[in-house]
Amino acid sequence: MPELPEVETISQQLNQHLPVIIQRVRSTIGLKQNILKTPLVKLQGKTLARIHRKGKMLDFIFDDESHLLSHLGMTGTWLIGTAAKLTKHSHLILEGLNSKNEKITLAYDDPRRFGKMYFLKNDQAVTKLNTLGLDLIDPHLNVEYLKTVLQKFPDKLIKVALLDQKYFAGSGNYIANEICARAGIRPDRPIKKIKDDDFTRLHLAISQVIAPALASGGTTFQGGYRDSTGEKGQGKNHLVVFYQKICQLCGKTPVTKITLAQRGTYYCRNCQK
Numbered sequence: 158m159p160e161l162p163e164v165e166t167i168s169q170q171l172n173q174h175l176p177v178i179i180q181r182v183r184s185t186i187g188l189k190q191n192i193l194k195t196p197l198v199k200l201q202g203k204t205l206a207r208i209h210r211k212g213k214m215l216d217f218i219f220d221d222e223s224h225l226l227s228h229l230g231m232t233g234t235w236l237i238g239t240a241a242k243l244t245k246h247s248h249l250i251l252e253g254l255n256s257k258n259e260k261i262t263l264a265y266d267d268p269r270r271f272g273k274m275y276f277l278k279n280d281q282a283v284t285k286l287n288t289l290g291l292d293l294i295d296p297h298l299n300v301e302y303l304k305t306v307l308q309k310f311p312d313k314l315i316k317v318a319l320l321d322q323k324y325f326a327g328s329g330n331y332i333a334n335e336i337c338a339r340a341g342i343r344p345d346r347p348i349k350k351i352k353d354d355d356f357t358r359l360h361l362a363i364s365q366v367i368a369p370a371l372a373s374g375g376t377t378f379q380g381g382y383r384d385s386t387g388e389k390g391q392g393k394n395h396l397v398v399f400y401q402k403i404c405q406l407c408g409k410t411p412v413t414k415i416t417l418a419q420r421g422t423y424y425c426r427n428c429q430k
């Protein structure tokens with residue numbers, strides 16, 4: 158599933174092509190949960206001004222302050238370009254003109270169709286985005302925030318808590334695994350056993366995980382994420398425990414795999430306590 162680094166990569170790539178005046182809309186909208194009941198022809202004639210991101214949600218902002226919120230689900234991406242390659246999984250296709258008067262195609266592509274879209278007015282979009290907590294790379298997400306939020310759930314396991322989008326928007330399974338690894342904390346440690354120093358390490362670990370993943374254009378796993386040009390991200394090279402046989406921190410211990418909250422969980426019993 159695309160997590161913060163992947164969604165941010167797509168957002169940055171799409172913004173390079175904006176603004177785009179939408180001239181034609183085609184849709185199969187074969188998404189499993191189609192929230193886009195509004196006739197999409199409404200997008201025609203609007204200018205897509207810019208795209209923001211909060212957590213894993215992309216926020217397409219139009220010139221009339223309407224918003225298209227797009228969550229990529231498991232396998233979603235937005236392809237864009239003067240020659241965007243459409244596939245049989247392109248469920249929503251927006252065609253228009255950029256500021257150089259070139260024809261631009263913007264297509265939502267999602268083989269497994271778990272993506273979600275919401276077409277909303279400005280105040281509705283704000284309300285929806287406010288259900289998400291601080292973005293993982295929001296500067297306000299400091300040690301104090303981590304501590305205050307996590308200590309509300311003393312019995313929760315740290316990795317499970319880190320997945321909660323109400324507090325840590327943009328995290329996901331690989332990010333949460335890797336944050337625990339970089340912080341030296343076992344993913345199944347209950348929060349009540351996390352000490353002051355650990356919170357500092359956890360905070361540092363967030364940027365240690367996100368920065369290289371972003372610099373690599375996101376992380377692609379088997380059959381997964383593609384960016385807006387259809388390319389894979391190279392973030393896999395920076396993983397230390399997730400999908401690894403040997404821990405890349407100590408370089409010698411076989412990685413232990415367990416299941417927490419139904420998600421594959423990886424850690425090094427040498428490096429993480």
Ligand SMILES: [Zn+2]
Nearest residue numbers: 404407425428
């Ligand atoms: Zn190790």
